[in-house]
Amino acid sequence: MEWFGAGDYDAARFVLQRGIALLYLVAFVVVLRQFRPLLGEHGLLPVPRFLELAGGRAGPTLFRRRYSDRLLLAVAWAGVVLALSVVVGLPQSGPPWVPMLVFLAMYGLYLSIVNVGQVFYGFGWESLLLEAGFLAAFLGSDEVAPPVVVIFLFRWLVFRVEFGAGMIKMRGDVVWRDLTALYYHHETQPMPGPLSWFFHHLPRPLHKVEVAANHVTQLIVPWLLFAPQPVATFAAAVVVVTQGWLVLSGNFAWLNWLTMVLAFSAVSDDVLGRVLPRGDAAHAPTPVWFVVVVLAVGAFLVVLSWWPARNLVSKRQAMNASFNRWHLVGAYGAFGSITRRRSEVVVEGTEDDDPFTTDWHEYEFRGKPGSVDRWPRQYAPYHLRLDWGMWFLALGSPSQHRWFTMLLRRLLEADGPTLRLLAHDPFEGRRPRYVRARVFRYRYSTLDELRRKHRWWARQEEGLLVAPQDLASMRRLG
Structure with missing residues (x-):
C-alpha cells in the first residue's frame, strides 16, 4: 500500500511523537505540582463541587463518578510514565498498535483533567495539546511508513493555529491593521520573559516590520504547508523561526513550543534525515487493520473540520473554541485584541x-x-x-x-x-x-x-x- 505511507517523513514522525510526548510530560508535571491546591478537594475551585453542579456538562472525564486527590495523582503519574516511554522511544519500537494505545491513553488521561479544570484549564493550548496527542496516536511505529493522511492532518492543525491567529488579529484590534500592536504587546502580555523588556524597547519602525512579518507568516505562509517539497519545508521553517521569536519574547506556556513541533510535519527527510533517524528505508507492509483505522479516523476528523473551517471565514470568528467535548479539531488564535496599559x-x-x-x-x-x-x-x-x-x-x-x-x-x-x-x-x-x-x-x-x-x-x-x-x-x- 505505497499510496498510504509517507516514506520520506520518518524523521518528521520522530520529532512529532517525541516532541508531543515531551510536552505531555510537562503538562502532567504541572498537574502534579499545581492541580491539588488549585482544583483539588481543598483547592480554590474544588473539582467535587464543580462536578456536582456541572454533571454531564463537564464532558468526558475519569472523575465523573468520583474525584479524589489520590486518584488525581494516579492519573498524573500514569501520564508521566507514558510520556517518558515515548520520549525514549519504547512504544515506537513495537508494532503500530503500541504507540497508538500509549498516545490514546495520554490523551484520555489529560482530557479527564482538562474537562474538570475550569478557568485554570480554559486555555486554547490545552485543546491544542489534546488534538496533537490524539493525532500522534495514528502515526504508527518505526515498523511502518508514516501514514500520509495523518501527516496532512497535522499540517491542517498547524494551518488552523497560524491562519486562525492571523485572521482573528485582522478582524480584531485596529493596532494589528495599522502595525502598532507591538508598541504595547511586550509590556502588557500576560507573563513577560527575561528578554521582553529589550523587545519592548526596540525601535518603533522595527516593531511595525515585526507586525507586518507576522501577518505574512500567519496569513500567507500556512497555505504553503500543503505545497510540494521543498516549498512545504520552507513554510515549516518560517513557522518554526517565528514561533521561536515568540518564545524569546514572552512566556506562553507550551503554545509556541508545540506549534514548532507540529510544523515539522511539513519537513521532509531530505532535510531532517541528515541529523535525525530516518527509520528503516524498507518498512514492513502496513497491516490492513491499521490502514482501516487510520482512514476511518481521518474521515471522522475531516467531517469535524467543517466547524473550524466555517469559523475561519466567519465575520464572528471564535478564538480558541472547541466544537465538541473531546477537544478535537478546534479553532485556535491568540491576541485578537491588545491591552494598551x-x-x-x-x-x-x-x-x-x-x-x-x-x-x-x-x-x-x-x-x-x-x-x-x-x-x-x-x-x-x-x-x-x-x-x-x-x-x-x-x-x-x-x-x-x-x-x-x-x-x-x-x-x-x-x-x-x-x-x-x-x-x-x-x-x-x-x-x-x-x-x-x-x-x-x-x-x-x-x-x-x-x-x-x-x-x-x-x-x-x-x-x-x-x-x-x-x-x-x-x-x-x-
Whole structure:
C-alpha cells in the first residue's frame, strides 16, 4: 500500500511523537505540582463541587463518578510514565498498535483533567495539546511508513493555529491593521520573559516590520504547508523561526513550543534525515487493520473540520473554541485584541492587629510582575496557572473573582500547598492577621531608570480591589 505511507517523513514522525510526548510530560508535571491546591478537594475551585453542579456538562472525564486527590495523582503519574516511554522511544519500537494505545491513553488521561479544570484549564493550548496527542496516536511505529493522511492532518492543525491567529488579529484590534500592536504587546502580555523588556524597547519602525512579518507568516505562509517539497519545508521553517521569536519574547506556556513541533510535519527527510533517524528505508507492509483505522479516523476528523473551517471565514470568528467535548479539531488564535496599559493585582498581608497599619508585606508570584526590581524569568513551556489567573483578574474578568476570594482565605490560613505556588511568602509560613489586594499600573522602566535604579518596572497605585480582611470575614464570604 505505497499510496498510504509517507516514506520520506520518518524523521518528521520522530520529532512529532517525541516532541508531543515531551510536552505531555510537562503538562502532567504541572498537574502534579499545581492541580491539588488549585482544583483539588481543598483547592480554590474544588473539582467535587464543580462536578456536582456541572454533571454531564463537564464532558468526558475519569472523575465523573468520583474525584479524589489520590486518584488525581494516579492519573498524573500514569501520564508521566507514558510520556517518558515515548520520549525514549519504547512504544515506537513495537508494532503500530503500541504507540497508538500509549498516545490514546495520554490523551484520555489529560482530557479527564482538562474537562474538570475550569478557568485554570480554559486555555486554547490545552485543546491544542489534546488534538496533537490524539493525532500522534495514528502515526504508527518505526515498523511502518508514516501514514500520509495523518501527516496532512497535522499540517491542517498547524494551518488552523497560524491562519486562525492571523485572521482573528485582522478582524480584531485596529493596532494589528495599522502595525502598532507591538508598541504595547511586550509590556502588557500576560507573563513577560527575561528578554521582553529589550523587545519592548526596540525601535518603533522595527516593531511595525515585526507586525507586518507576522501577518505574512500567519496569513500567507500556512497555505504553503500543503505545497510540494521543498516549498512545504520552507513554510515549516518560517513557522518554526517565528514561533521561536515568540518564545524569546514572552512566556506562553507550551503554545509556541508545540506549534514548532507540529510544523515539522511539513519537513521532509531530505532535510531532517541528515541529523535525525530516518527509520528503516524498507518498512514492513502496513497491516490492513491499521490502514482501516487510520482512514476511518481521518474521515471522522475531516467531517469535524467543517466547524473550524466555517469559523475561519466567519465575520464572528471564535478564538480558541472547541466544537465538541473531546477537544478535537478546534479553532485556535491568540491576541485578537491588545491591552494598551498593564494593571496588576498586588496581594499583601500584615501581622499587625490594626488593619490601617502601614506595615504591609507583598506576596510574590513566580511569573507575573511584582517587585519592580525583579528581572522576569523564563518559565515556558511550564505553565504557571495561578499567575495567568492573576493576569485575567487584573483585566476585570468576573470568572476569576470566586477563586481569588478563596486564595485570600488560604493565605490567611497560611495553607502550605497554596503558599508553594508562590515565589515568596513574606511571613515564612506564619498566619497574617489581615490581607488586602491593591491594583497598580505597571510600565517598563526606561533605559535610564534601569541604569540608575536597577528597576525593570515602574508602578503607580490605581486603587484598592479588596479592603483589609481577616480570616473570620473571609470565611463568611466563602
